[in-house]
Amino acid sequence: MAYGLALAVLADPTRRQVLERLREGAQAVNAIAAGLPVSRPAVSQHLKVLKQAGLVEERSEGARRIYSVRRDGLLEVRAWLDSFWDDALDAFKLEAERSYKVKKGKR
Numbered sequence: 030m031a032y033g034l035a036l037a038v039l040a041d042p043t044r045r046q047v048l049e050r051l052r053e054g055a056q057a058v059n060a061i062a063a064g065l066p067v068s069r070p071a072v073s074q075h076l077k078v079l080k081q082a083g084l085v086e087e088r089s090e091g092a093r094r095i096y097s098v099r100r101d102g103l104l105e106v107r108a109w110l111d112s113f114w115d116d117a118l119d120a121f122k123l124e125a126e127r128s129y130k131v132k133k134g135k136r
Contacts, residue, residue, distance in 0.1 A: 031083065032109040035102065038082040043067055044075045048084060048098065055088075055097035 039045055043065065050061050062072040076096055079085040083102035087094050 032105045034082050035084055035106045038078055038084065041075070041078075043071075044079055047072060047075050048079065051085065051096060051098045055095045057090075057093045057095055061096065 039048070046065060047061055050056065058069055058073055058076065061076070062069040065072060067075075076085055076087070080087060080096075084099055085096050085102070086099040087096050089095070
């Protein structure tokens with residue numbers, strides 16, 4: 030149930046903002062923190078939590094740390110969300126088939 034950890038981590042609005050900024054591409058902490066209502070050290074802590082949840086990865090460029098979205102980390106969350114869609118489609122199909130049978134039987 031790794032998606033549970035990812036959902037818990039993403040419950041924080043600042044972490045969601047950080048992840049949204051990383052959608053644009055890999056960035057250093059200073060670039061991510063620019064314009065956010067929290068300090069650069071706070072952004073670093075949010076990045077650490079996102080990394081522990083498998084949603085973000087980092088690499089070194091000299092003394093800088095560059096962060097990017099770890100797309101594989103989002104796959105389990107997506108699969109869990111998609112399962113709801115699959116359930117809804119299955120229910121729709123069963124209802125459509127049931128309705129068709131009822132109408133066909135009335136003719």
